[in-house]
Each structure stands twice: as structure tokens, then as C-alpha cells.
Amino acid sequence: MDKLKEEIGRLLAPLVSLEPKEIINLLEVPPETSYGDLAFPCFSFAKNRKLAPPVIAKELSEKLVGTKGLYWEKIVSRGPYLNFYIAPRAYGCEVLRQIWESGEKYGHTNLGNGGNVTIDYSSPNIAKPFGIGHIRSTVIGHSLYLLYKALGYNSIGINHLGDWGTQFGKLIVAFKHWGEESKLVADPVNYLYQLYVQFHQRVEEEPALDDQARAWFKKLEEGDDEAVAYWIRFRQLSLDNYALTYDLLGIEFEYIHGESHYNDLLDTVIKLAQDKGIAKESDGALIVDLESHGLPPVMLRKKDGATLYITRDLAAAIYRKETFNFVRSLYVVGAEQLLHFQQLFKVLELLGFKWAADCVHVPFGLIRFKEGRMSTRAGKIILLDEVLQRSIEIAREIIEEKNPDLADKERAAQEVGLGAVRFGDLSNDRIKNIEFDWDKALDFSGETAAYIQYAHARICSILRKAEAEYEKWDDKAASILIMEEEIALVKTLALLPEKIIASAENYRPSILARYLIDVAREFNRFYHNCPVLGSEGELKHGRLLLIRATRQVIANGLGLLGIAAPEEM
């Protein structure tokens, strides 16, 4: 698509007194393919020319009548638009060649030029099992991690574990009062979670427990031996448990730096705020007043001297800048923390850090029950692991039914099962809340990962059957595709690079996910109307090149969503 756009930019620039770049930005895809393949809208300069847009479009088309480009062959004005029709042979050949030559790098660019991008994602609160809610940050964050890498940035994944805070006071109190060693050993994370839920039940009748919990957290912050010993143990048990889920999802972090990692910096942060004169005492606590910025105050230190979440986040932000000198710093954290991040970035700015402008909160909506919110404290959650395992199980059953002779069923079941759950989360606009529904979470028909994966598997199947003589590039074969379905597929394949850029820059993997549905749909239409192995000679070769390119686009695209592209399923 790029080369075509550049060509049109150069063609129109002298005629409309705009830079080629400006023209390229104006170009859009018409709503109907019968209108053409790329449209140049004539609204923007209608005013200065004092002419109606349709008149300008007509005038331009008359000037260009009879001309042809390398990648386009016809210009028609229609209303206020100047519409270009591609030259399918040359254009198809060019698109397929690019994909052929770039291979698994097709769609990748070097926009980032090696700059560091830190991505804070997943970040579970330890001593609690992974709930389905955690899939969001984990999967969106991981996809952004991969997308930024594809754009030539150096992605740095940081798992900002919730491994500090009053909750540990609660756990210590709970374990000391009614904990049982044998149960902890048997099923550590679930047992810790039970204790946590129990704590919140008992605190209703015994509010003093809350004070005890705060006191234990204070002791932890002061380095009390007993408190620290509990903390280390609970933390490690949790990490061991999470590792299983991360392995299953194929996720690795560059750093697992929990909140506790920044403890040594907390005093420095507080001192810095005091030196800058932005911190003040209020009711015995230390706060930063943000009223003049239209925000509620930020508390840096509680009246008992303990720090808060935001104190640790300030320290973490500064640490990340000093350690990685990031060009951008992403926080893939729920939308309920919007205010928190506004405050965080504002305080960083007030501390004099210009790079506060490079920090971005990437918010996402809640996963809820029909009846209301999920609540870890109340024990009302759905376990991520349960969803993943059930999804794999259903995929296994479908494979057993549809393809019982498949060699590695277990692997396919895993790839398809995990893909379904991931895609379900990635394919919709992240800001929207999701109502959890087992049937929807485990759906394999329609706009799902399986639809895309199936197209991939089908292509692989055809390629396995194709003769070796077609496994080479050939200009003539690549220029032979002129069927409507072939052209539509080629045009769709050409879009991968811009979709990757749009996904990363808007922090929206859903753009890529939706695009891959389009690719699979165009492939299916092609598949049903254009026999590949059943055709002959150059046409067969050309179609094999086309499906090879399609396979590459799907594999690259799914890869960036963290979803496997099975060769058989």
C-alpha cells in the first residue's frame, strides 16, 4: 500500500499544491471496492479554491485522464472524491514480493530506533491466585511488548508485583491467628487467598484486626525479622505458582520488580518532594496538594509513618528513568486507577521531571459478573487457570471430533484453547467493561482466534501438498492474480505494516486483532472460489505465492498478539 500511496502523493502534489506527505495522509479507502481502491477527498482545499469539492475532483480527473501509474491504472472522480484503481498485476506482484522478502519480519519497522520502552504489565498482587481479571493486563501488556519490539523499540517488560502494602499485614495477622502450616504447604496460594478472604470476613466483627494488620505492615517496613520472614515466604510461594501460568502463556519478563524493590528509594522520594517544597503535613500525614491542578491530594506518607502505593510508584518511575532511560514508559493497569496515574504523572512533573510526559497509562475496563463486580476480598472471582484449562479441554474435544487423526492433538488443543481466551480479551476495545460469560469466553466460532488459526492451518495443509518446484519466487507467477477474491486478499495483506503501527501507537492490540479477522475472511473467500492445487502452471504458482504470503501475515500478526499459529488443527 505504501508504494501506491507514495506514487499518488508524487502525482498529485504539483496539481493541488500540497506536500506528497500531506496527500498520503489524506488518502482513504473507499467504502465500496467498486468506487476504487484509494480515494483522495477534495474537501480540505475546496474553500481556498472557492470551488465545490466535486468540481475540483472532476477537474483533477480530467487533467489526469489517460495517465497511468506503476501501481494504479485508472482514475475516476465520483462526487467530491478522486478515486484510484490499482493495477492488479503490478500491485499484487509488489505486495507479494515484499512479504516474500521480509518473511517473518514483514510488518516490522525500525521506527523506534532501539529506544527503550518500559512496559509495566500483569503485576498481580501476590498471595492471591490469578483471577480472570488479571488476564487483561497480562495479555494486553504482552501484546504491546511484542508490538513495540516489532517497531524497533527495545521493549522492557516489568512485572510490578503487588508484593508490599497493608495487605501483607493482613496476611500475617491471619496466618498467626488461625493459619495452619500443613494447609499452607499443601496448596500455598489458594490457602493464602483463603486466609485473606477470612480476614475480611472476621474484620467485620472485630475491627481491631485492621489496626493489627497496619501495625504488622509497619513492622515489615521497619525490617522486623519475623515480619520479613513471613513476607519472604509468602512472596516466594506465590511466585512459584505464577510461574506456571506465565509458562503456559509463554510470557517472560525482563524484570520481576515488585513494589518492594523500591523500598530503599522511598525516603529519597519523600525528601525530594520536601526539597521541592511540594510536600506538606496534613492531619499528621505527608501530602502533596494538587488542588490548583484540579486533582485531589496525594498522600506520600501515612500518619503512622508507613508509605503508600503512590509513594512506591513514584520511586519506581524515577528508578526506571534512571536505570533504562526510557523514551516511553507504559503502565498497563485498569481504568479504575486513572486518577492514580493522573496524580502520579502530575507529581513527577512537579518534581521537575520533564520525562513525566513520556509516561502513559494504558487503561482497560473491568471484567465483571452480570450481578456486579468481582471481588478478591469477598472471594468472588473466577480463576484464570480454570478458564484456561477449560478452554483447552473444549478445544481438545473439538479436535477429537473434527480431526481425530491429528498427530499432536495436545499441542493443538493448547494453542487453540489459549488463543481463544487471549483473543477474546484482545479483540475488543480495551476500555470497555467485559461481562464474564463462560459461553463467550470459550467460544470457538465466528470472530475468534480459531477462525484465524484455522485459515493458517488450511494454508499449511495446502503448502504441504504442493510440489517443491513452486517453492520459489517468480515475478510472472506473482503478477497473474486478477480474480476479485485474489485482489481483495492482496489488498488486505498489504495493510499489515500500518495496522501494527496503529496498534502500537494507540496502545490497542484490538486493531491488529480485528485486522486478522479480515485477513482470514478474505482468505476463506478466496479459498472457496479459487482452487490452488487444482489449478495449473503459473496460476497455481501465483496462488501458492499468495497463500504463502497470507500464511506469513497471519503468523506474524498472531505472533504479535501472543497467539500461536498452528500448522494443523
Add this chain to the structure above:
RNA sequence: GCGCCUGUAGCUCAGGGGAUAGAGCAGCGGACUUCUAAUCCGCUUGUCGCAGGUUCGAUUCCUGUCAGGCGUACCA
């Protein structure tokens, strides 16, 4: 109370200052002696929450309003 987010077909959602608003699911009807039918084709469905405003043009931008969600200093 105040702030932020969301409101599009029966359901779940794309889209987005412009050319007749799109998919999937559900429903009905078709297509496997042919490259895996987890597929494809056809049919049916809309006051784009409501009311104003800006504009040559608004479902898209602005204001108000209603509904739902989230947040609103000693949790994270």
C-alpha cells in the same frame, strides 16, 4: 456532590466530520466424489440513548440531559 469512561441491529461488538452505518452470534434457507465444512453463500433486523449547537455536511466534534460503570487522602 464532583471527575473520568461507556451507550450503534434481538444479543456481543467494529467503525468513525463526509460517498447507501458494518461484522459475529442467534433465526431461516443453501454448498462437502474437489486444497481440513472450526469454512463459504443467501435472507431478515437500526429514532447510531435523548435534546440542542457548530458545520456545506454530525452516528462521529461541542454543550446539556438520561442510563450504566469506575473513581473521589491514611487500600492497591
